[in-house]
Amino acid sequence: MNVRTLCLGILAFDEASGYEIKKAVEDGMFSHFIEASYGSIYPALTQMLADGLVSVREQAQEGKPLKKAYSITEAGRKALKNSLHELPQQDKFKSEFLFQALFREQVDPQHLEAVFNGQMEYLYDELSTIEECRQSLEPGSGHAFVNGYGHAVVSAAIQYMEESRSSLGLLARKPISSDAAE
Amino acid sequence: MNVRTLCLGILAFDEASGYEIKKAVEDGMFSHFIEASYGSIYPALTQMLADGLVSVREQAQEGKPLKKAYSITEAGRKALKNSLHELPQQDKFKSEFLFQALFREQVDPQHLEAVFNGQMEYLYDELSTIEECRQSLEPGSGHAFVNGYGHAVVSAAIQYMEESRSSLGLLARKPISSDAAE
DNA sequence: CCTCACATGTAATGAGTTACATGATTGG
DNA sequence: CCAATCATGTAACTCATTACATGTGAGG
Numbered sequence: 148m149n150v151r152t153l154c155l156g157i158l159a160f161d162e163a164s165g166y167e168i169k170k171a172v173e174d175g176m177f178s179h180f181i182e183a184s185y186g187s188i189y190p191a192l193t194q195m196l197a198d199g200l201v202s203v204r205e206q207a208q209e210g211k212p213l214k215k216a217y218s219i220t221e222a223g224r225k226a227l228k229n230s231l232h233e234l235p236q237q238d239k240f241k242s243e244f245l246f247q248a249l250f251r252e253q254v255d256p257q258h259l260e261a262v263f264n265g266q267m268e269y270l271y272d273e274l275s276t277i278e279e280c281r282q283s284l285e286p287g288s289g290h291a292f293v294n295g296y297g298h299a300v301v302s303a304a305i306q307y308m309e310e311s312r313s314s315l316g317l318l319a320r321k322p323i324s325s326d327a328a329e
Numbered sequence: 330m331n332v333r334t335l336c337l338g339i340l341a342f343d344e345a346s347g348y349e350i351k352k353a354v355e356d357g358m359f360s361h362f363i364e365a366s367y368g369s370i371y372p373a374l375t376q377m378l379a380d381g382l383v384s385v386r387e388q389a390q391e392g393k394p395l396k397k398a399y400s401i402t403e404a405g406r407k408a409l410k411n412s413l414h415e416l417p418q419q420d421k422f423k424s425e426f427l428f429q430a431l432f433r434e435q436v437d438p439q440h441l442e443a444v445f446n447g448q449m450e451y452l453y454d455e456l457s458t459i460e461e462c463r464q465s466l467e468p469g470s471g472h473a474f475v476n477g478y479g480h481a482v483v484s485a486a487i488q489y490m491e492e493s494r495s496s497l498g499l500l501a502r503k504p505i506s507s508d509a510a511e
Numbered sequence: 512c513c514t515c516a517c518a519t520g521t522a523a524t525g526a527g528t529t530a531c532a533t534g535a536t537t538g539g
Numbered sequence: 540c541c542a543a544t545c546a547t548g549t550a551a552c553t554c555a556t557t558a559c560a561t562g563t564g565a566g567g
Contacts (some may be wrong), residue, residue: 148425149526149527157412165546165547165548166545166546179424182421185548186527186550187527187528189547189548190548193548210546212534212535212545214545215546224435225457228435231429231440232436234429234444236444238451239364240361240479241361241362241364242361242420244420245479246330246362246416249338249362249472250341250409250413253410254410254414262416263427269474269540273422281396289430291357292427292433292496293427296427297487299423300482301422301485304483308478331553332555346518347520348517348518348519366555367519368557371519371520393518393564394519394561394562397519
């Protein structure tokens with residue numbers, strides 16, 4: 148999938164600026180598909196505007212820079228549908244974290260711990276994000292499946308990692324912040 | 330992560346040719362990290378040979394083309410360790426399959442079904458591959474964690490998808506082949 | 512006879528990232 | 540005062556993919 152298709156997909160739900168698209172891909176409702184940087188999003192929008200797949204509404208904001216709100220056009224919806232039908236049929240689980248885990252005996256123990264904890268942090272974060280998303284959702288939408296799938300997979304990853312912690316020679320995770328004595 | 334690091338990692342376990350590396354990345358023990366094509370593997374090996382990170386032993390095989398067995402050198406092991414320490418600390422779940430699922434109402438129902446079944450096929454395949462890998466493993470190796478993690482995650486994905494099948498308006502999966510009545 | 516598995520490699524192309532470039536406003 | 544957030548965009552660069560190029564042997 149390319150950034151154009153990603154942007155069209157986001158715009159199919161609601162109009163958005165390049166900046167907003169980036170945020171949605173980074174953190175928000177559209178963070179589960181592919182990554183995209185400003186350097187790819189802005190050119191994609193410019194190009195799609197030239198191709199008539201999106202239209203733009205410029206909003207002057209007092210005290211803020213010009214904001215360009217892009218909307219998808221009918222041609223854009225057709226292009227999106229088309230792209231959707233041409234996406235590869237399978238998508239594979241790949242993980243660079245696992246690559247690092249594979250060589251755990253070759254890296255410094257403290258680095259291994261940092262990597263492990265970094266991944267854990269991401270997974271717990273992801274889980275909260277999904278929970279949040281779930282609440283602002285009409286039931287039955289495509290987002291429900293996405294979030295359910297994400298929840299199932301991330302939970303399983305967390306569980307397996309917590310179980311493996313000791314066998315990897317790692318300590319239990321340190322308390323996140325100063326928590327009162329118990 | 331780049332293809333160079335991937336190749337070094339594979340060679341750290343055993344010597345291999347470009348062809349064998351490709352196979353291992355496609356199907357085998359190293360299929361869980363990143364993808365790599367011949368067009369990236371061969372140049373990577375050539376370059377690393379020039380850089381002294383690997384050495385080569387040419388094997389003339391009767392009736393078969395020349396085979397180049399690459400081995401990692403001491404410099405290569407250092408470079409690998411170095412790369413390992415520079416890899417990003419978090420790796421995110423991304424799925425284009427989910428993107429398609431998000432727009433399930435915009436695509437043809439038969440296409441949706443094909444995509445869903447295609448993904449299912451991949452997941453079941455993956456699970457068998459992992460089971461196979463598990464058997465040819467010394468316990469306690471890095472591979473054990475990789476396979477355990479993979480198993481946990483893939484199983485969770487399968488379970489969620491099977492549960493969601495009906496709510497997506499899809500039929501139960503058709504029997505894979507002629508199976509005897511039971 | 513034809514296709515698949517084995518085996519190595521190159522060149523054109525493409526798609527994206529990173530870093531650069533600019534600038535206002537808000538909050539600590 | 541400094542950092543972060545909002546906001547848009549370009550150019551150099553990197554990295555990998557695709558398609559091309561070549562050749563043998565085995566099995567159906």
